[in-house]
Amino acid sequence: MQRDKFFKEIENVRHPNETLVKTHCSYCGMQCGMNLRVNTKTNKIIGVEPRYDWPVTVGKMCPKGVTAYQQTNLDDRILKPLIRDDASLKGTKEGFREATWDEAYDLIVKNFQQLQRDYGKDSLSVYSGVSMTNEKCYLTGKFARVGLQTRYIDYNGRFCMASAAGGFMRSFGVDRGSTLPWTDLHETDCLFIAGSNTAECHPTSMFRVWAVQERGGYLIVADPRETPIARRADVHLDLRPGTDLALANGILNLLIQNGHVDKEFVNNHTNGFEETKELVKEFTPEYTSELTGVAPEKIIRAAEIYGKAPNAIVMFARGIEQQVKGVDNVSGYTNMALVTGKIGRPKAGVATFTGQGNGQGGREHGQKADALPGYRKIANPEHVKAVAKVWGIEPEEMPKEGVSAYEMFGLMEQKVIRGLYLLCSNPAVSAPNLNYVREQLKNLDFMVCSDFYLSESAEFADVILPTTTWSEDEGTVTNLEGRCIKINKAQEPLGESKPDWQIHVELCERLGRGKYFSHLKTAKDVGDEFRLASKGGYADYYGITWDKIEKQDGVFWPCKDENDPGTPHMFLDKKFYHPDGKAKICALPYRPPAEEPDEQYPLRLTTGRVVYHYLSGNQTRRINFLRDMCPEPYVEVHPETAEKYNIKHEEFVRLYTRRGEAEYKVKITEAIRKDTVFVPYHFGDDKSINLLTIGALDPMSRMPEFKACAAQIEKLELKKVQ
Amino acid sequence: MKKRLYLELENCIGCRSCLAACTQCGGHEERNRNYVYDVNPLVNRQTMPLMCLHCVNPACARSCPAQAIQIHETGAVLSALVEKCIGCQNCTIACPYGIPKFDTEQNLMYKCDLCIDRTKDGIPPMCASVCPSNTLQWLTDEEIEAKQKQFNLDNGKWVTSMPYLEGETNVRVNLPGILQGVTKLF
Ligand code: SF4
Ligand code: SF4
Ligand code: SF4
Ligand code: SF4
Numbered sequence: 001m002q003r004d005k006f007f008k009e010i011e012n013v014r015h016p017n018e019t020l021v022k023t024h025c026s027y028c029g030m031q032c033g034m035n036l037r038v039n040t041k042t043n044k045i046i047g048v049e050p051r052y053d054w055p056v057t058v059g060k061m062c063p064k065g066v067t068a069y070q071q072t073n074l075d076d077r078i079l080k081p082l083i084r085d086d087a088s089l090k091g092t093k094e095g096f097r098e099a100t101w102d103e104a105y106d107l108i109v110k111n112f113q114q115l116q117r118d119y120g121k122d123s124l125s126v127y128s129g130v131s132m133t134n135e136k137c138y139l140t141g142k143f144a145r146v147g148l149q150t151r152y153i154d155y156n157g158r159f160c161m162a163s164a165a166g167g168f169m170r171s172f173g174v175d176r177g178s179t180l181p182w183t184d185l186h187e188t189d190c191l192f193i194a195g196s197n198t199a200e201c202h203p204t205s206m207f208r209v210w211a212v213q214e215r216g217g218y219l220i221v222a223d224p225r226e227t228p229i230a231r232r233a234d235v236h237l238d239l240r241p242g243t244d245l246a247l248a249n250g251i252l253n254l255l256i257q258n259g260h261v262d263k264e265f266v267n268n269h270t271n272g273f274e275e276t277k278e279l280v281k282e283f284t285p286e287y288t289s290e291l292t293g294v295a296p297e298k299i300i301r302a303a304e305i306y307g308k309a310p311n312a313i314v315m316f317a318r319g320i321e322q323q324v325k326g327v328d329n330v331s332g333y334t335n336m337a338l339v340t341g342k343i344g345r346p347k348a349g350v351a352t353f354t355g356q357g358n359g360q361g362g363r364e365h366g367q368k369a370d371a372l373p374g375y376r377k378i379a380n381p382e383h384v385k386a387v388a389k390v391w392g393i394e395p396e397e398m399p400k401e402g403v404s405a406y407e408m409f410g411l412m413e414q415k416v417i418r419g420l421y422l423l424c425s426n427p428a429v430s431a432p433n434l435n436y437v438r439e440q441l442k443n444l445d446f447m448v449c450s451d452f453y454l455s456e457s458a459e460f461a462d463v464i465l466p467t468t469t470w471s472e473d474e475g476t477v478t479n480l481e482g483r484c485i486k487i488n489k490a491q492e493p494l495g496e497s498k499p500d501w502q503i504h505v506e507l508c509e510r511l512g513r514g515k516y517f518s519h520l521k522t523a524k525d526v527g528d529e530f531r532l533a534s535k536g537g538y539a540d541y542y543g544i545t546w547d548k549i550e551k552q553d554g555v556f557w558p559c560k561d562e563n564d565p566g567t568p569h570m571f572l573d574k575k576f577y578h579p580d581g582k583a584k585i586c587a588l589p590y591r592p593p594a595e596e597p598d599e600q601y602p603l604r605l606t607t608g609r610v611v612y613h614y615l616s617g618n619q620t621r622r623i624n625f626l627r628d629m630c631p632e633p634y635v636e637v638h639p640e641t642a643e644k645y646n647i648k649h650e651e652f653v654r655l656y657t658r659r660g661e662a663e664y665k666v667k668i669t670e671a672i673r674k675d676t677v678f679v680p681y682h683f684g685d686d687k688s689i690n691l692l693t694i695g696a697l698d699p700m701s702r703m704p705e706f707k708a709c710a711a712q713i714e715k716l717e718l719k720k721v722q
Numbered sequence: 723m724k725k726r727l728y729l730e731l732e733n734c735i736g737c738r739s740c741l742a743a744c745t746q747c748g749g750h751e752e753r754n755r756n757y758v759y760d761v762n763p764l765v766n767r768q769t770m771p772l773m774c775l776h777c778v779n780p781a782c783a784r785s786c787p788a789q790a791i792q793i794h795e796t797g798a799v800l801s802a803l804v805e806k807c808i809g810c811q812n813c814t815i816a817c818p819y820g821i822p823k824f825d826t827e828q829n830l831m832y833k834c835d836l837c838i839d840r841t842k843d844g845i846p847p848m849c850a851s852v853c854p855s856n857t858l859q860w861l862t863d864e865e866i867e868a869k870q871k872q873f874n875l876d877n878g879k880w881v882t883s884m885p886y887l888e889g890e891t892n893v894r895v896n897l898p899g900i901l902q903g904v905t906k907l908f
Contacts, residue, residue, distance in 0.1 A: 013840050015748065047746055050851040061852045063742040189907050199735035203854035210733050210855060214872070214900075216907040228735040228767045232901075308908055611737045625742050639764070649764065670765045 003055060004183050006207065010052040010059070017041055020049055021490035025065040026131070026470040027614045029177075029354030029480035030204050032057040032065050036471055036490040045072050045471055045491050055553050056182050056481070062203035064614055067623045071469050072491060076453050076622050078466040079495025083107060090442050090460050101496065101506075104463050109510045111446040111462070112148065115419045121399070125152035125408055125417045129424030130160070130362025131615070132500065133475030133487055134541070135523050137358060138373055138530035139501045140423065141366030144399075146391055146516045147508040151399035152417055155367040156425040156615075158405035159432075161359045162368075162701035163321035164352040167330020170700075171338065171584055172570075173577030174538050175375065176482040176557065177360045179349035179570040180313070186211035188347045190218045190309035192302070194237075194244060194333055195319020195707075199228035200611040202317075202353045202480070218305045222247060223319060224606060225636070225678060226671035235302045239292040241606040241676055242593030242708030244320045248332030249590060250288025251303045253280040255339055260307035262341025269574045270338050272585040279587040291590065293673070306336060311347040318355060319608070322706040324594045326698045331586040338585050344571035354480035356615070357470075361478030364539035364557075365530060369402035373530060374537015383537070390533045392516055404702030406431060406695055412440040423450040423467070423500055428457040429616035429684045432704040433695035435660050450500055455618040456684040466497040473499040475523045476549065483554040483568075484544045501526050535560075538577060593708040594696030597675070601657060601710035603641070604673075607681045607689050608707075617682030633687050635664040636678040637713070642668050645713050652716040655679070657709055660691035663716060677711060724796075725860050727836065727850055728869070729771065732898040733857040736760065736769030740849035740858055747848045748839040755801070755823060755834040756849060768898075771857060773849065774799065774821045774834035775891035782833070785816030790831070797892040798836035807831055866894055872903075 012020060012035060020035035033054020037047040048069045050059030081104035082096040089095035099107075115123045126144040130137060137155075144153035157165075161177070168175040185191070186208035199206050209229065213219055221233040222244070230236045239247055255261070256277055266273045285296035292299075306312050314337050320329040334350050342348040354360050365373040366387075373390075376383035378401045388395040403411060409431070411417040420441075431437040441447065441460040449461035458464050474489040493499070498506075501523060508517040520526050524546065535542035543559035544566070555566040576583040597604055612630040613620040620626045635655055637647065647653055649668040654661055655677065663686075664679060672678055679689040694709040736758060744754035757772040780799045783791040790806035791813060793799055802813070802822075809829035813822045822833040837847035846860035853859075861869075 011843070011845060013748075013843075013845055050848075052851070059846075059851045060854045061739060061743075062737050062854055063739045066739055066742040066746065066852055199737065199855070203735060203737045203739070206733075206735055206854050207856040214904065216904050218906070226766060228769075231767055232732075310908070611735075625745065629738060668764050669767075671767050 006058050007055060008052065008058070012049050012052070018046070021488050022051060023471065023488045023490065024477065024485055025061065025357070026068050026071065026619070027064050027357055028202060029356060029359050030057065030202050031357055031477060031479035031485060032061045032204050034061060034065060034068070036069055038490050043491060045069050056479070057204045060204045060207065062611060063626060063629070064612065064620060067625050069471070070623050071619055072471050073494060074622055077494050077497070078452060078454060078464060079497065080466060081496070082464040084462055087462065091438065093454060093459055096464065104465060105507060105510050108448055108463055108507065112419055112511065115445060119418055121149045122151050123417060124148050124150045124419040124421070126150070126421045127405065127408060127425060127427065128153065128155040128367045130155060130157050130356045130358045130367070132358060132362070132424050132470070133473070133477055133523070134358060134361040134365060134484070135475040135526040135530055136500045137362040137367050138365040138533065139504050139520070139526050141373065142391060142516070143504040143508065146393060147504065147511060147513045148421070149399060152402040152408060152411070153367060154369040154402060154405040154408060155362065156405060156427070156430060157356070157359060157363045157368070158702055159322070159430055159704060159706070160318065160355040161321075161352070161363055163323075163326025163698055163703045164330050165363055166327035166698070166701040167334060170327065170586060171331045171334045176570055177354045178351035178481045179343060180346065180351070181481050181483065181556070181568045182208065184347050185209065185313065188212060188217065188311045188313045190220065190306055190312035192220045192306050192312060192314045192336070193229065194222035194316040195321070196315060196317035196353050197223065197227040197229070197319070197608055198353065201355070201609050203611060205353070218309065220302045220305060224673045224676045235298055235305065237294045237298055237302055238673060239294050240673065241604045242323055242705070243292040244323070244329040245325055245332045245588055246283065246288050246291035246590045247294065247299070248329065248335065249280045249283040249588065250285060250292070250299050251306065252276070252332070252335050252339060253283045254285065254300060254303035255307050255336060256280065258303065258307055260340050262339070265341030265574070266339060266585070269576065270583045270585050271580070272587060273339065276335065276585045276587040279589065293675070307340065312342050313348060314350045315353065317353040319707055321352070322703055323708060324696050324698050324705045325591055326703045327700040328588045332588050335585050338583050344574050346569060349570070351480070358477040360480060360482060361476070361484065364478070365534060369404055374534035374541070375539040376537045386536060387533055390529065404697070406697060406704055407702065409437050409440040412444060418445040420444050420447045422447065422457060422461070426455040426457045426616035426618045428455070428460065429618070429688050429690065430681070432690050432693040432706055433659050434688050434690045436695065450503060451618070452497060453618055453622060455616070465503055466495060467503065468493045468497045468499045472497070473523055475527060476544070476546070478557065479554070481556065483556050484541065484549060485554040486546055486549045499523065594705050595694055595709045597710045601712045603711045603713065604676045605655070605657065605692060605709050605711035606676055606678050606707050607693060608678060609682065610680045613680070613682035615682065617684070621682065633664055633680050633683045633689060634667045635713070636667050636669050636672050638672050638674045639668050639670060641674050642666065645715055647713070647715045654714045654716055655692065655711055656714070657692040657694070657711045659694065662686060662689065662691050677713065681706070725844065725846070725862050726866065727773070727776070727847060727893045728859045728861045728866055728896070729773070729893065730857055730859065730896045730900060731770045732896070732900045733855040734758070734769045734771055735855045736767060737854060739852045739854060740771055743848035743852040747837045753832065755832060772819060773893065774836070775819065775893040775895065776836055778890040778892060781816040781818060782813035782822055785812040787812065794838055794842070796836070796838070796841060798838050798841060800838060801833050801835045802831040804830060869896065
């Protein structure tokens with residue numbers, strides 16, 4: 001149990017006729033601890049009480065967390081299966097009728113079997129998400145590969161963590177989002193944070209970030225916008241969107257030139273130094289400045305601080321990862337830690353801010369097109385054998401590798417994929433190039449969507465299955481530290497809703513695949529099978545029992561057996577996970593974003609989040625407090641740019657790219673680059689900024705480039721009536 | 723040990739979790755009683771919370787003709803008593819910080835009660851419990867004194883409560899600029 005200076009013993013308030021259920025927030029990777037207040041007469045969740053005894057967040061929550069409890073009993077909940085008979089209404093909210101589970105299952109089975117008879121097993125696809133427990137994520141993979149026997153399964157982590165995963169795999173040979181626990185953050189001497197709007201996206205990290213500065217440590221932030229965290233940074237590297245790799249190479253060059261190389265570490269524990277040193281030579285402060293738009297002095301100062309810091313942590317998020325070179329950006333910034341040896345010890349290391357609640361666990365256990373539980377690879381026959389054994393199938397029966405989330409839409413267009421089972425995701429808002437994506441959803445022969453609200457994506461479904469919110473089921477989640485924690489059940493499922501794992505089991509039974517699923521009667525049954533399936537993989541959860549989680553305040557993977565306490569700090573023995581035990585320093589040639597500004601589209605469009613909303617906003621846009629705070633998207637424009645276009649604060653503009661357009665209210669702020677405009681992406685219908693974003697993918701992670709494309713603005717002369 | 727609400731304005735990230743949290747405590751009827759302001763919204767993202775400072779000699783209570791605003795033994799200046807408040811709104815004008823809010827439907831003033839259902843038992847208020855940036859903290863006088871030593875501004879000033887902005891307050895406020903006096907590690 002880690003107890004640090006922020007931890008205080010505090011009693012909780014207990015109201016009469018209430019119990020408190022210990023759990024964690026439903027939203028981001030911080031997984032803040034919280035107590036749900038449950039009325040003991042109605043057995044309903046009625047509020048939240050801080051969880052002071054959770055060591056990572058000590059009671060703190062952002063406004064999403066404070067109001068998260070309201071999701072469960074909201075009027076918008078879907079309480080019964082819904083069927084729509086008239087396919088011409090796809091893409092609208094109209095035409096759904098309530099049905100029984102039996103009727104819904106029968107219809108799904110009939111259509112799925114028909115499609116597979118006519119077009120083969122792979123005509124079906126599963127598109128999933130990671131805002132759900134490890135148990136559900138694990139079973140979704142098995143559902144696709146054993147239940148539906150299709151190769152096409154992928155998940156929304158492609159829009160979230162895939163580049164971080166790819167970069168860490170390449171640099172370290174293992175992908176654990178943070179090499180150290182969050183309770184180390186405030187004790188380091190320098191935080192280098194790139195492409196993370198931490199104060200809005202992972203707010204409960206902020207008390208630790210500020211504490212570094214209070215101690216006299218340094219904060220360096222790389223971001224095109226002066227975000228609330230950048231506002232207080234010692235150095236704000238205000239780079240052009242999509243130029244991170246140049247910045248990383250430029251800083252690395254200075255670290256090497258200025259003698260900050262840890263020679264012993266580099267020689268004994270890494271490969272690739274000489275080659276990388278040669279490559280980054282070209283990235284002088286002046287050349288780096290030319291590419292990134294950051295003043296040379298700032299680059300020099302940042303390198304000096306990071307180089308001199310006794311301990312430092314390099315951190316990053318979607319800002320650097322959602323690019324066509326996201327994987328390279330991750331390895332590029334990770335190089336800083338490897339060259340200076342600031343890794344593999346407490347208070348020093350590398351971390352990514354995991355976006356979704358279970359963005360870490362969910363990507364490890366087989367929802368990815370190319371992966372199997374325990375972070376195994378489908379391309380590796382040994383790995384397939386191990387998992388096939390747990391699943392009770394022959395290795396030959398294991399479907400081959402599929403394609404990434406965005407590429408699935410391409411296969412829908414080609415009619416290779418004709419049926420879709422969608423859960424825990426809302427691609428009709430969150431995918432890039434939405435005009436195209438929505439078209440493909442509309443053209444599917446048959447689509448099932450499991451959700452607890454009628455999301456924008458559910459509007460394309462033929463059948464909607466009512467699933468539970470996070471508080472109506474139990475299971476484990478792996479937070480952004482790599483710490484596996486326990487989500488507890490606070491209320492019985494509302495209406496006829498069921499947890500996704502149960503839906504999968506019941507559906508598989510009706511598809512004639514019951515023998516592989518019928519033994520899974522509780523979330524714990526699924527959890528136990530999942531631990532076994534992960535055993536021996538990189539991400540080994542075998543030793544992570546629910547008891548141990550309770551006793552230790554969570555367990556960090558890898559954790560191989562009952563007696564293993566888990567691994568809060570990675571690489572303390574300086575052993576990395578590549579076969580030779582060494583980390584890889586990567587020589588990474590710079591390349592620009594897929595679409596650079598030109599005369600027609602002179603601005604750089606970048607997207608991101610606001611503190612009040614989570615991902616596609618399907619949950620948070622329905623919560624009164626959060627909706628009131630941010631009811632609609634807007635476009636942030638620098639005053640000088642605004643003047644050029646003759647637009648004023650709160651006037652309306654048409655923002656457009658080669659792919660689409662939308663109208664937004666203008667928010668003037670000096671806290672953004674002059675060549676860049678920003679729009680938050682949480683909104684649906686004709687307000688989605690993803691109508692404009694580009695579907696260009698990172699060649700390794702298949703992550704779309706949400707963070708940089710070319711755009712143009714036009715003032716709307718007519719007064720808009722909202 | 724007596725604890726106080728302590729505000730370190732420099733830290734605020736504008737998340738408004740304090741507002742969301744304020745709706746959560748007993749008797750708050752899901753309405754928040756605090757404020758967060760964008761300091762200079764067209765220029766930067768600095769924000770700051772504004773809450774009742776729980777004045778030792780509160781102008782709001784003094785201005786109340788009906789003695790509807792009671793002072794708790796902990797020093798917390800409570801929300802108007804439903805049975806006493808006559809809806810005159812004197813308090814909303816009297817408070818130098820514009821804290822009391824008015825419910826026109828109920829003809830009733832409501833304000834921050836320092837989460838009295840929590841703080842009477844030494845449990846931190848909701849806003850200070852959740853504040854992700856430690857802008858709002860719940861500290862002992864010793865801890866506040868340590869803060870005072872740690873952050874020495876070059877103008878010799880530290881908290882607004884000494885000398886006070888208006889009069890002595892139970893809540894302590896630390897104005898932006900705390901990092902000025904910090905000695906860098908290297
Ligand atoms: S959204 Fe993230 S930071 Fe906010 S309360 Fe939930 S887990 Fe914590
Ligand atoms: S919760 Fe804290 S950081 Fe957030 S707005 Fe309130 S005072 Fe500022
Ligand atoms: S700050 Fe205003 S409302 Fe609070 S006690 Fe003082 S006068 Fe009354
Ligand atoms: S102390 Fe309680 S009542 Fe006062 S602003 Fe904070 S949460 Fe609201």
